[in-house]
Amino acid sequence: GQNIDQPTEMTATEGAIVQINCTYQTSGFNGLFWYQQHAGEAPTFLSYNVLDGLEEKGRFSSFLSRSKGYSYLLLKELQMKDSASYLCAVSVLSLSGGSYIPTFGRGTSLIVHP
């Protein structure tokens, strides 16, 4: 099966930088997603890493190390609206090989305070 681990909760100050880590143990790994989810809403796509390295997209960056089973999401210049749950999700090829099956971590609740 899949095992995904990320911290339950983090707090940070407005304007600061925060790094949310995610470790995983899985077979048939294809890629890793990060999603943002505000309370009562569906997740929204932030990033997708397939290859090792850092991908930057505005204030958000995501890093992946396939050999270490490790990823992080970096949020810069934090804003109050960044307070949300951040979900790490691993994409693996199904046993039948017909589709990619996603498995989500429990999510990290980020609280940004003034």
Add this chain to the structure above:
Amino acid sequence: GAVVSQHPSWVICKSGTSVKIECRSLDFQATTMFWYRQFPKQSLMLMATSNEGSKATYEQGVEKDKFLINHASLTLSTLTVTSAHPEDSSFYICSATGTSEDTQYFGPGTRLTVL
């Protein structure tokens, strides 16, 4: 990005009734659709994976006779919760992927409350 809609956005029903939730991909053809359930302060739990024109693949512990999934076209999948009970009250979210990619696009979710 791609747009996925869900209908209804919320529903309240009596115990024992059946509820149908629709998931549509509006601007792309969804070869695969996923149905998730999320309880408060918990992560998304995958219920089933459905490919157009074939039977859905259910995750362990999910009753396929209770949660009926139909993926009749490349833009529509439906989840029917049959004989709903209060413990079925949850946030149900669908997602879809297009051909040659595995990025999931999520619908806005349906909040089901069973009285």
